[in-house]
Amino acid sequence: MSNAEASQVREGVRRVSVDEDNEGQRLDNFLLAQLRGVPKSIIYRVIRKGEVRVNKGRVKPDTRLKAGDEVRIPPITRKEKPEAVAPGSRVQGVMEGAIVFENEHMLVVNKPAGIAVHGGSGLSFGLIEVLRSARPDARFLELVHRLDRDTSGLVMIAKKRSALRYLQDELRHKRIRKHYHALVAGGWSEAVKRVEEPLLRYEMPNGERRVRVDDEGKASLTLFRCLSFYEGYSLVEASPVTGRTHQIRVHAMWAGHPIAGDDKYMDDGSLKAFRAAGGQRLMLHARALEFSLPVSGDPVRLEAPYDEAFQQVLDRLASRRAAGR
Incomplete structure (x- = not known):
């Protein structure tokens, strides 16, 4: 097997049932979450070619999903990312200890100064990656808003997509x-x-x-x-x-x-x-x-x-x- 072949992974057909938390979400956004790392161009192409089906029917990218819908995700070849640097147990403990509020829908963290809210731009990980690493069984953890890396203080994280939509709508208004x-x-x-x-x-x-x-x-x-x-x-x-x-x-x-x-x-x-x-x-x-x-x-x-x-x-x-x- 060549290095090029070894760096790619092909996944078979998947059928995913839409739960209540994803109801109302656009199909393209749903697929972007299901196929993290796959370029948008590929996702729109497989939708356009009819390879993505909802309840066995052809759909458009802006189709709104309903709870109970079955989404057929076709075989996708994606690049295998190099293994990311995992946050250590110490930084995980610091972040868990910085939580000032939590219920079944959301949590709020007193973010330390010097820690970005997410990885990127040369950073292996940020606040959200640390929390995901500390909670491997969490199905959903997403930032509601952001803080500059050098700013400390309160950051809201949604534990459900419905909570994310609600809180971001509250921010907009x-x-x-x-x-x-x-x-x-x-x-x-x-x-x-x-x-x-x-x-x-x-x-x-x-x-x-x-x-x-x-x-x-x-x-x-x-x-x-x-x-x-x-x-x-x-x-x-x-x-x-x-x-x-x-x-x-x-x-x-x-x-x-x-x-x-x-x-x-x-x-x-x-x-x-x-x-x-x-x-x-x-x-x-x-x-x-x-x-x-x-x-x-x-x-x-x-x-x-x-x-x-x-x-x-x-x-x-x-x-x-x-x-x-």
Whole structure:
């Protein structure tokens, strides 16, 4: 057998029954989940050729599935991926210990700073891969939303597709409230309670993606509230109404108060001073979530404590402020 043949795996015909959790899902999305790693072009081709059948009938990619439908998945040849680096038991334990809420439909994790929510871009694994590795019997675990790698705090994970649809719909309709705590440079003006500047994503010459305030950007709104003043810094609560990339970081910078430790949006001198004073991380933390639970609709408010590095910075600033009195 040649290396090329050894790197490919051919699977036989499968017949999959659609359960209640997948009811209403488009056929193409259902197949993408069933055939992870298979290019979309191949999936659309086998649908177009009639090799995919639902209840023995030909279907289109946008066909909505019903509970009890039988989906015929034809033989597919896929490339065998090299064995991925598995998260170790220590990191699995850390992530399981970071769970602050869980029921049969979802869980919420207080994500540590420095861990991405998913693997990719040179990372072997992220939060979701760690949880899947720690729970090999879990049929479904998917991120409801995302946090930047360097931001800590609350992340919602759905344990059922129906819960994922519900929570993402709640996000779209702005019925889930997120509150972040950020340590920013300078004395925040209490008159600045909202920043409503459009944000545009762009690419640096080195390929790095960033965001700037730009009239051509998407409408964005962040509500701000000052919580405490320190020497040279302020602790603020930032509540994003929209959910743009780097929204809080760029809106804080636009207001003249970049987030401490932000190597993308803080000027070099301020960043160097923060590092010299012992700052080790981006000082942005997803502190609280307010939402209604899937199925029951019961209201929930969750809060996540700061990690040690975040708390140490605040403690140092507080002691300096007390000594100044």
